[in-house]
Structures are given as C-alpha cells and as structure tokens.
Amino acid sequence: xxxxxxxxxxxxxxxxxxxxxxxxxxxxxxxxxxxxxxxxxxxxxxxxxxxxxxxxxxxxxxxxxxxxxxxxxxxxxxxxxxxxxxxxxxxxxxxxxxxxxxxxxxxxxxxxxxxxxxxxxxxxxxxxxxxxxxxxxxxxxxxxxxxxxxxxxxxxxxxxxxxxxxxxxxxxxxxxxxxxxxxxxxxxxxxxxxxxxxxxxxxxxxxxxxxxxxxxxxxxxxxxxxxxxxxxxxxxxxxxxxxxxxxxxxxxxxxxxxxxxxxxxxxxxxxxxxxxxxxxxxxxxxxxxxxxxxxxxxxxxxxxxxxxxxxxxxxxxxxxxxxxxxxxxxxxxxxxxxxxxxxxxxxxxxxxxxxxxxxxxxxxxxxxxxxxxxxxxxxxxxxxxxxxxxxxxxxxxxxxxxxxxxxxxxxxxxxxxxxxxxxxxxxxxxxxxxxxxxxxxx
Ligand SMILES: [Zn+2]
Numbered sequence: 001x002x003x004x005x006x007x008x009x010x011x012x013x014x015x016x017x018x019x020x021x022x023x024x025x026x027x028x029x030x031x032x033x034x035x036x037x038x039x040x041x042x043x044x045x046x047x048x049x050x051x052x053x054x055x056x057x058x059x060x061x062x063x064x065x066x067x068x069x070x071x072x073x074x075x076x077x078x079x080x081x082x083x084x085x086x087x088x089x090x091x092x093x094x095x096x097x098x099x100x101x102x103x104x105x106x107x108x109x110x111x112x113x114x115x116x117x118x119x120x121x122x123x124x125x126x127x128x129x130x131x132x133x134x135x136x137x138x139x140x141x142x143x144x145x146x147x148x149x150x151x152x153x154x155x156x157x158x159x160x161x162x163x164x165x166x167x168x169x170x171x172x173x174x175x176x177x178x179x180x181x182x183x184x185x186x187x188x189x190x191x192x193x194x195x196x197x198x199x200x201x202x203x204x205x206x207x208x209x210x211x212x213x214x215x216x217x218x219x220x221x222x223x224x225x226x227x228x229x230x231x232x233x234x235x236x237x238x239x240x241x242x243x244x245x246x247x248x249x250x251x252x253x254x255x256x257x258x259x260x261x262x263x264x265x266x267x268x269x270x271x272x273x274x275x276x277x278x279x280x281x282x283x284x285x286x287x288x289x290x291x292x293x294x295x296x297x298x299x300x301x302x303x304x305x306x307x308x309x310x311x312x313x314x315x316x317x318x319x320x321x322x323x324x325x326x327x328x329x330x331x332x333x334x335x336x337x338x339x340x341x342x343x344x345x346x347x348x349x350x351x352x353x354x355x356x357x358x359x360x361x362x363x364x365x366x367x368x369x370x371x372x373x374x375x376x377x378x379x380x381x382x383x384x385x386x387x388x389x390x391x392x393x394x395x396x397x398x399x400x401x402x403x404x405x406x407x408x409x410x411x412x413x414x415x416x417x418x419x420x421x422x423x424x425x426x427x428x429x430x431x432x433x434x435x436x437x438x439x440x441x442x
Contacts, residue, residue: 113155113164113316117171119180125156125165126183132158134194135187136326137203137215138318140311141169142299145202145354146362151210152302153315156184161323164316169210170305181211191216194344196326198222198272198318201368204351205359219340220347221325225275226267226372227343228334243268250424262400262416267372272321283324290314349376356391365427366390371417374398385411385436389418389429396436408436 116122129135136159141152154167172181187193188207195215197203199222204215229235244263245253256263270278273285290310293301301311329335335343353373360367366389375384375394384393392415399411400419410433412419422429 113166113312113319115166115168115312117168119172119174119176122167122172122177122180122184125167126180126187128163129156129158129165129184129187132163134159134196136161136196136319136322137188137200138197138315138322139203139206140302140315140318141206142303143362144299145205145359145368147359148362149202149206149209149359150303151206153307153312154207155315155319157319157323159323160327161320164319166312166316168307170303185211185213188215189213193217194219196221196322197347198322198325199269200347200351201354205354208355209359215351216348217344218347218351219335219344220350221275221322221329222269222272223347223350223372223376224329224335224343225270227339227346227377228329228332229267231339232332232334240267250426251420255423262419264416265374265377265397266417266420267377269370269372272318272325275325276321279325279328281321281324281328283321284317285321287314287317345379346377349379353392354390356393358391365421365425365429366414366418369417369421369424371420371424373417374415385434387413387415387418389414389421401436402433410435 114121114125116125136157138155139151139153140155142148142150144151151169154169155164156167157164167181167184172178188195193216195218197218197220200215200218200220204218207213207215229240241253241256241263244256244266245251246268276283276285287310301308326335350373353376354368357366373390373392375392375398380393380395381397382395384395385399386393387399394415396408396411398415398417400416401408401412402410413432413434414429419431422431
C-alpha cells in the first residue's frame with residue numbers, strides 16, 4: 001500500500017474502463033470513495049485507541065486485501081473437493097480391511113458352549129435340551145453327506161442359543177455314553193420338537209448314517225429364505241433369474257432367458273454368511289481363519305483330536321448364527337405362526353432330497369448343489385417318476401417334457417435341476433428321452 005494509491009480520485013468519467021485497467025486492490029479503494037485526506041497507515045499513526053472510523057479504514061479500506069489469482073482459487077477448491085472424496089474412499093477402504101465395531105460386540109455376547117465328551121456331560125445336556133421350546137442344530141465333520149463322510153461334532157443349542165452343547169461324536173462311543181446320547185437322539189427324532197437348521201441336507205444324511213435316526217420337525221432357514229423371496233418380499237421373476245446367474249455359477253443370464261422351460265421354478269440357494277451380511281445382523285460370520293484352514297487342509301481337520309479350541313468355537317458359533325437368523329426371519333415375517341408348519345413340511349422334503357441318492361462321492365455331478373431341488377417348495381403333483389441323476393421321485397413338471405397337444409408323451413431321464421447341474425459343472429452327460437405312458441401323463 002502507498003499513500004499515492006490511497007489518494008487516487010474516486011470519481012472518473014469512465015468507471016468501467018478504470019475498473020478493468022486497475023488492479024483489484026485499487027477497485028476496492030475506489031468504491032470506498034469519501035475523504036481524500038491522507039489516512040493513517042498504522043494504529044500508532046491513528047493514535048492509541050483510535051476511533052472506530054479510523055480502525056475500519058485501517059483494516060479494511062486501506063488494506064490491499066489478499067490478492068489471489070482466480071485459478072489458484074479454482075485449484076484450491078478442486079483440491080478441497082478431492083480431499084473430501086479421498087477421505088470418503090479411505091474410510092470405506094479402512095472399513096473393508098478392518099473388522100467393524102460389531103465384531104468386538106459380537107465377541108462379547110458370545111454365550112459360550114459346553115463340550116460334551118463323556119456320559120455325565122451328555123446326560124446333563126439332554127436335561128437342558130429337553131426343556132427348550134425348540135432346538136438349533138448344526139454338524140461338523142469330514143465330507144459330510146459324501147460317501148466317505150464322518151460325523152465329528154453334533155452341535156445343539158437351546159432357544160436363542162442360550163445354551164450350546166458340542167457333542168464330540170468320535171469321543172462318545174462307549175455304551176454308557178451312547179445310552180445317554182439316546183436321550184438326545186430321541187429329541188431329534190421327535191416331530192413335536194422343532195429343529196432350526198441351515199441347509200439340513202448333509203447333516204440329515206450324516207445323523208441318519210451314524211445313529212440310524214431320522215431328524216423330524218426340521219425348519220430349514222435356507223429354505224425359508226427362498227420361500228420368503230416371492231411370498232413376503234414380492235420378488236419378481238427377473239430377480240429369480242438374476243439370482244440364478246449370480247455368484248459365478250457359469251449360468252449366463254442369456255442362457256437362462258433362452259431356456260425358460262428348463263429354469264422354470266428353479267431357485268438358487270444362499271449361503272449363511274451371505275444371508276447374515278444381507279441382514280446386517282449383529283453377529284460375526286464364520287471365522288475366516290477356520291475357513292482358510294478348510295481350504296488348505298480340507299474337512300479332515302475335524303477328525304483331529306484334541307480339537308483346536310478355535311474349531312470348537314467355530315462349531316458353536318454356527319448355532320449362534322442360526323439362532324440370530326431365526327429371530328431375524330421372524331422379525332421380517334419370513335417365518336410366522338401361520339406359515340411355520342408349512343415351512344416344516346417343505347424343510348422335511350428338503351431334508352430328504354438327497355436321501356434317495358444317499359451319500360455319493362464328493363465330486364459326484366448330481367450331488368448337492370447351489371440349487372434348490374424341485375418339488376420342495378411345492379408338494380409333488382400327480383404321478384412321480386425317478387430321476388436317473390439324483391434318484392429322487394419327482395413330478396413330471398420337474399423334467400423337460402415333450403408334448404403332443406396337451407398330452408405329455410416323453411420326459412428327460414434326468415430332472416431339470418440335474419440338467420442345470422451339468423451346465424454349471426460343465427460336464428457332458430447323456431440326456432435321453434423316456435416315453436411317458438398314457439397313465440403317467442394324466
Ligand atoms: Zn435329478
């Protein structure tokens with residue numbers, strides 16, 4: 001600032017031309033107008049405790065201000081906006097790569113479990129389980145449901161997973177232990193005692209193979225989730241096909257759309273972890289370290305003794321997750337007192353869906369898959385005929401059919417779900433026609 005600038009005349013015949021020619025500081029001073037008298041340029045010059053007018057001139061009118069190039073302002077603005085985006089993205093990434101707060105909370109609410117490896121522990125567990133309004137069941141073992149399957153742990157919880165008992169099947173082989181375990185097995189076979197499970201198919205096979213006991217009164221949450229898609233959540237057909245094509249099943253959407261008859265009524269299954277994430281439940285998913293151990297060493301880890309505490313915890317935590325999902329499903333009206341009995345009927349069909357096939361090799365193309373078998377959500381209609389893939393007796397509509405007019409004259413030798421399994425696993429397998437007699441086509 002200079003005194004000569006401060007004394008520049010305020011009036012000009014061509015204000016616009018002057019405004020363009022002068023620097024920004026000069027414009028400000030010009031608009032201020034007023035006195036032409038020299039002004040003090042410091043508080044000392046204005047006198048100690050100078051008047052307010054003097055102070056204003058000192059800090060506003062006479063100050064040249066901060067001269068900032070517009071481009072600098074633009075760049076700073078963009079930098080500010082960029083920093084906001086950066087912080088937002090950083091927060092997302094940090095959330096992805098670190099455990100969310102709910103992990104800590106879920107760890108603290110872990111109710112614990114009781115490891116049952118002898119007769120007295122089993123007797124005590126049987127008493128507690130018998131008083132529960134329903135049971136939560138999940139099993140662990142080597143290749144459950146496969147021909148070489150071995151049941152290792154049978155985890156059973158009471159309502160809300162308040163008590164969790166982990167039965168060591170390999171340790172409970174003495175006559176005394178088995179006689180106590182019979183009390184628990186009687187509960188499993190009692191149709192009036194409801195059992196909450198997640199994908200009961202392989203557990204059903206293993207418990208049957210190990211103890212000769214058929215589970216009764218099962219309510220499978222994996223099936224209940226599918227049942228709710230259309231009936232409660234109002235999902236349309238397009239969503240069903242999108243679900244079928246999702247998760248790398250090697251089923252392009254175009255293939256599904258081009259073969260509507262083949263995929264009609266076929267639903268994809270959802271995993272427990274995915275369901276927990278979707279529901280945003282206040283519980284952790286499966287222990288990633290145990291999942292990694294599975295990938296590295298296979299399910300043989302369940303046959304080691306003594307079992308690592310981490311594995312026992314993993315097995316017990318499944319009961320907690322199933323219990324939490326059951327409460328969530330009820331809160332969402334996916335399971336209600338009205339539809340619960342029907343869901344049990346459907347779940348029992350689901351439980352038996354692999355039974356006719358029995359325990360097959362782990363890599364059997366017609367073994368369990370990520371698809372819900374047909375004739376499970378709905379009861380079989382009319383005549384049922386066997387599938388040469390999964391060996392299940394199913395209604396004719398579960399097969400690809402050949403009609404003459406309205407009359408079905410032939411069907412494929414394997415059901416539609418088995419045909420889709422071939423597509424998913426990219427296996428060549430002969431699919432042939434089987435004549436349907438006049439009687440069968442009714
Ligand atoms: Zn089949």
